[in-house]
Amino acid sequence: MTKPRKKGAAALPLNTILDGDCIEVMNSLPENSVDLIFADPPYNLQLKGDLHRPDNSKVDAVDDEWDQFSSFAAYDKFTREWLAAARRLLKPTGAIWVIGSYHNVFRMGAELQNQGFWILNDVVWRKSNPMPNFRGKRFTNAHETMIWASKSEGSKYTFNYEALKSLNEGVQMRSDWVLPICTGHERLKNENGEKAHPTQKPESLLHRVLVGSTNPGDVVLDPFFGTGTTGAVAKMLGREFIGIEREEEYRKVAEKRIKSVKKYDKEALEVSTSKRAQPRVPFGQLVERGMLRPGEELTSMNGRYKAKVRADGTLVGKDVKGSIHQVGAAYEGAPSCNGWTYWTYKKEGKKVPIDLLRQEIRAEMARPN
Amino acid sequence: MTKPRKKGAAALPLNTILDGDCIEVMNSLPENSVDLIFADPPYNLQLKGDLHRPDNSKVDAVDDEWDQFSSFAAYDKFTREWLAAARRLLKPTGAIWVIGSYHNVFRMGAELQNQGFWILNDVVWRKSNPMPNFRGKRFTNAHETMIWASKSEGSKYTFNYEALKSLNEGVQMRSDWVLPICTGHERLKNENGEKAHPTQKPESLLHRVLVGSTNPGDVVLDPFFGTGTTGAVAKMLGREFIGIEREEEYRKVAEKRIKSVKKYDKEALEVSTSKRAQPRVPFGQLVERGMLRPGEELTSMNGRYKAKVRADGTLVGKDVKGSIHQVGAAYEGAPSCNGWTYWTYKKEGKKVPIDLLRQEIRAEMARPN
DNA sequence: AAGCTCTCTGAATCGTCAC
DNA sequence: AGTGACGATTCAGAGAGCT
Numbered sequence: 043m044t045k046p047r048k049k050g051a052a053a054l055p056l057n058t059i060l061d062g063d064c065i066e067v068m069n070s071l072p073e074n075s076v077d078l079i080f081a082d083p084p085y086n087l088q089l090k091g092d093l094h095r096p097d098n099s100k101v102d103a104v105d106d107e108w109d110q111f112s113s114f115a116a117y118d119k120f121t122r123e124w125l126a127a128a129r130r131l132l133k134p135t136g137a138i139w140v141i142g143s144y145h146n147v148f149r150m151g152a153e154l155q156n157q158g159f160w161i162l163n164d165v166v167w168r169k170s171n172p173m174p175n176f177r178g179k180r181f182t183n184a185h186e187t188m189i190w191a192s193k194s195e196g197s198k199y200t201f202n203y204e205a206l207k208s209l210n211e212g213v214q215m216r217s218d219w220v221l222p223i224c225t226g227h228e229r230l231k232n233e234n235g236e237k238a239h240p241t242q243k244p245e246s247l248l249h250r251v252l253v254g255s256t257n258p259g260d261v262v263l264d265p266f267f268g269t270g271t272t273g274a275v276a277k278m279l280g281r282e283f284i285g286i287e288r289e290e291e292y293r294k295v296a297e298k299r300i301k302s303v304k305k306y307d308k309e310a311l312e313v314s315t316s317k318r319a320q321p322r323v324p325f326g327q328l329v330e331r332g333m334l335r336p337g338e339e340l341t342s343m344n345g346r347y348k349a350k351v352r353a354d355g356t357l358v359g360k361d362v363k364g365s366i367h368q369v370g371a372a373y374e375g376a377p378s379c380n381g382w383t384y385w386t387y388k389k390e391g392k393k394v395p396i397d398l399l400r401q402e403i404r405a406e407m408a409r410p411n
Numbered sequence: 412m413t414k415p416r417k418k419g420a421a422a423l424p425l426n427t428i429l430d431g432d433c434i435e436v437m438n439s440l441p442e443n444s445v446d447l448i449f450a451d452p453p454y455n456l457q458l459k460g461d462l463h464r465p466d467n468s469k470v471d472a473v474d475d476e477w478d479q480f481s482s483f484a485a486y487d488k489f490t491r492e493w494l495a496a497a498r499r500l501l502k503p504t505g506a507i508w509v510i511g512s513y514h515n516v517f518r519m520g521a522e523l524q525n526q527g528f529w530i531l532n533d534v535v536w537r538k539s540n541p542m543p544n545f546r547g548k549r550f551t552n553a554h555e556t557m558i559w560a561s562k563s564e565g566s567k568y569t570f571n572y573e574a575l576k577s578l579n580e581g582v583q584m585r586s587d588w589v590l591p592i593c594t595g596h597e598r599l600k601n602e603n604g605e606k607a608h609p610t611q612k613p614e615s616l617l618h619r620v621l622v623g624s625t626n627p628g629d630v631v632l633d634p635f636f637g638t639g640t641t642g643a644v645a646k647m648l649g650r651e652f653i654g655i656e657r658e659e660e661y662r663k664v665a666e667k668r669i670k671s672v673k674k675y676d677k678e679a680l681e682v683s684t685s686k687r688a689q690p691r692v693p694f695g696q697l698v699e700r701g702m703l704r705p706g707e708e709l710t711s712m713n714g715r716y717k718a719k720v721r722a723d724g725t726l727v728g729k730d731v732k733g734s735i736h737q738v739g740a741a742y743e744g745a746p747s748c749n750g751w752t753y754w755t756y757k758k759e760g761k762k763v764p765i766d767l768l769r770q771e772i773r774a775e776m777a778r779p780n
Numbered sequence: 781a782a783g784c785t786c787t788c789t790g791a792a793t794c795g796t797c798a799c
Numbered sequence: 800a801g802t803g804a805c806g807a808t809t810c811a812g813a814g815a816g817c818t
Contacts, residue, residue, distance in 0.1 A: 114524060114525065143533075144520070144530050144532065144533040144558070145530075147517070147520070147533075148516070148517045148518075148519070148520025148521045148523075148524065148558075149517075149520075149521050149524070150517070151513070151516070151517025151518075151520075151521075152517045152518050152520075152521045154517075155483060155517065155518070156483065160793080161513050161514075161793080162549050162793090163513065163549050163550045163552065164512075164513035164516075164556070165550060166537070166554055166587065168535070168537070168587050170775055170776055171775065172585070174583055175583060178570075178572040178583075179570055179572070180531050180532050180570065181532045181534060181559075181575075181583075181584050181585060181586040182583050182584065182585040182586060183532065183586050184585035184586045184587055185535055185585075185586055185587050187533070187556070189513070189517075190550075195793085198796095201548060201549065202723075203547040203548070203808095204723075205722075205723035206550075206723070208695060208723040208724050208725045208734065209693060209695030209696075209698070209699065209723050209724040210693045210695060210724075211691065211693040211694065211695070211724075211734070212734060213809095213810070214543060214544060214547070214550075214551055214809070214810080215550050215551065216541070216550060216551040216553035216554075217550045217551060217552055217553045217554055218535065218537050218553050218554050218587070220776070221696075221699070221700070222700070222775060228701070244700075245699075245701060246696075246699040246700045246701070249698070249699045249722075250699055253722055253723055278705075279722060306704065306705040306706045306722060307705070307706040307719075309706070309719060309721070309727060310704075310705035310706035310719060310720060310721045310722055310727075311705065311721070311722050312721060312727075313721065313722060313723040313725075314723055314725055314732075316547070316807080316808095317806090317807065317808095318795090318806090318807065322797090322805080322806090324805095365804075365805075366806095367804080367805060367806065368804085368805095374467065376467040377461075377463060377467065378463075378467070378805090378807095379467070379806085380805090380806050380807065380808090381805090381806075382807095383806090383807095453791095454791055455793095456791060456792070456793060457793045458791095458792065458793060459793070460794095462792060462794060463794095463808090464789090464808080464809065465807080465808040465809055466808095466809085468788080468789085470789085470790080470792070470794095471789075471790080472791085472792070473791050473792085478791085511791095512791060512792090512793095513793090514791085514792095514793065538790090539811075539812090540790080540810070540811040540812055540813095541790075541810080541811085542789080542790045542791090542792070542809085542810080542811095543790095543808090543809040543810045543811090544792080544794060544808090544809075545792085545794060545808055545809055546792095546794035546795075546807075546808055546809095547794080547807075547808055547809085548794045548795080548808090549792090549793095549794065551809090551810080552791085552792065555791075591811085591812080592791095592811095593790090594790070594811095594812070594813060595812080595813050595814080596813090596814095598790095606789095606790090609791070610791050
């Protein structure tokens with residue numbers, strides 16, 4: 043008997059490609075078990091026979107509209123069903139990415155909202171090398187749209203803000219991503235030298251998605267696995283994947299591809315983290331440790347206000363008492379204030395933010411004794 | 412009796428702003444009479460509490476009564492009705508543009524398709540100066556989406572391919588447009604010096620829409636006229652406009668604005684295009700694109716130092732972590748360092764500056780397609 | 781005049797934890 | 800489950816005012 047890795051994840055077929063219709067397969071997996079779903083569904087579905095109108099010899103306008111509506115209805119039914127199955131699989135803290143073009147993305151987005159998913163961003167993949175519009179009748183179709191949504195309004199989700207900011211030269215990542223389409227050696231070929239899949243996504247796209255919205259060890263499911271870009275990048279990044287794909291050809295190509303992929307070293311997978319992840323240090327510790335003395339005077343960063351430190355780690359100023367945050371907020375008439383960066387103390391004649399003292403304590407805590 | 416300008420256009424109140432609910436007003440106008448509709452409907456933002464910038468200033472949110480809907484169902488009903496009224500007004504050769512954000516655009520897009528409109532492109536307005544995400548919880552919402560659709564599948568529509576190509580330095584116009592938001596003197600103020608409308612669109616956006624999808628003399632209708640950007644640009648470009656707006660304040664501002672607008676001389680249409688600076692390439696892109704692998708070792712140009720690449724595009728060396736610039740500066744004890752020219756990677760046994768990889772990306776970005 | 785600093789602002793679904 | 804305290808968090812560009 044194997045030990046389950048995580049609660050609720052016992053029965054998950056990790057790092058495998060499952061054969062079959064994604065709706066049925068997803069419904070056979072345990073609910074609330076997956077951290078992220080990335081889905082690149084087809085939009086050119088073959089319609090089922092019963093939804094086709096009878097083969098009239100002549101088509102008038104009314105029939106035309108009915109036909110159009112019936113095909114949208116079939117597509118909507120498909121979308122509703124696979125999204126519901128995906129939603130069932132997601133942990134409450136999970137999230138989903140879907141990608142599409144104007145043919146299908148509006149219907150997917152509306153259905154996501156209808157099912158209670160909470161859209162976090164729509165992200166535009168701006169292709170640096172799209173296919174031109176040869177006939178000159180429209181704009182070059184130079185982008186695709188992704189939708190990123192949490193499971194419900196208010197639910198927690200993973201967002202590695204600092205890592206993405208690092209990926210973007212220190213500026214916060216925007217909702218428009220400029221990345222090239224998948225070409226060259228990355229583009230998989232079949233035995234005949236033809237491209238193995240018509241819409242293979244670039245690994246760079248998945249890299250950004252997975253670095254930004256999962257942590258190492260998270261389970262990532264792709265219900266339209268194709269040639270397995272999601273699985274390949276998940277493996278490189280130390281995430282677990284589950285693929286679902288009904289075409290044997292694609293499964294074979296994906297299997298081989300993923301086998302040849304190597305996981306990056308552990309050190310390379312650590313990403314920049316935010317202060318939020320660091321341990322909380324009560325201001326009182328600075329006093330207890332003698333880094334600040336009771337009675338010592340702090341000055342606001344802008345030099346306008348002063349307050350005295352008390353033995354219990356509160357401040358007392360003109361007509362105000364309370365925490366470093368409360369006194370700062372009261373002085374500034376602001377709804378809130380980060381006292382750590384607002385207050386300074388005198389060190390060798392110079393104003394130094396008290397946050398530096400907190401950093402000393404944190405560094406000491408991080409040291410392995 | 413006045414001579415009708417065009418067949419079916421006899422009763423059109425050209426170049427006026429009509430007062431009232433846009434659905435009722437549109438239904439009172441003659442069908443099949445309008446060449447283009449540009450619609451910027453309420454987005455149904457569903458904002459909850461206040462939002463403050465990191466400096467504690469409060470963001471002036473779009474909390475206007477006209478953007479409040481009780482549910483998606485109510486918003487969908489509204490969308491269905493105004494789109495049906497718009498469709499009735501359009502000539503068979505007409506087209507429509509709608510603009511929205513992820514809050515509403517998926518619902519609009521799906522309803523456009525349901526009613527038989529034929530989507531020609533979705534066009535992304537990439538804002539060069541969007542509002543940042545102040546809390547670091549999502550991607551910067553840096554774009555809005557427009558949908559361009561003809562009245563029906565197969566119907567003729569206007570597309571001035573060559574004019575747009577000229578606007579784009581001789582290169583085919585793409586589906587992503589980089590334009591700044593409306594600020595400065597273009598942003599209209601009321602008597603109190605406050606912004607006259609919370610969501611005024613830039614004239615540059617309408618300029619491109621109207622140059623691309625109408626001809627001089629065409630009738631352009633905007634059912635959510637606001638402060639009249641559509642009317643102002645239409646007048647400049649020698650198109651006829653019809654505005655519908657139910658808020659008297661907005662109508663007054665728009666009226667005054669349009670009165671002061673002059674129709675362009677032909678040659679005034681030439682716009683000087685600013686020379687583009689070299690695009691900034693984040694180092695993280697080299698990692699995302701697989702040009703460098705997480706875990707790969709870089710060597711300083713002088714051969715003295717080494718550091719490893721991490722998945723988020725930062726470097727980790729001996730006791731140092733950070734961007735390519737930060738780690739280089741730390742090693743050299745210098746205040747700053749150009750990491751692009753400082754670091755090298757191994758290619759076929761030889762040390763190659765990473766700047767060469769950046770040049771590859773830039774070359775690709777500069778390529779016309 | 782040119783350049784500098786400082787201030788302000790923009791369609792935004794913008795916390796989390798302990799008690 | 801509701802309350803209160805902590806404390807993390809921003810980019811581009813315009814305009815005003817000053818040197």
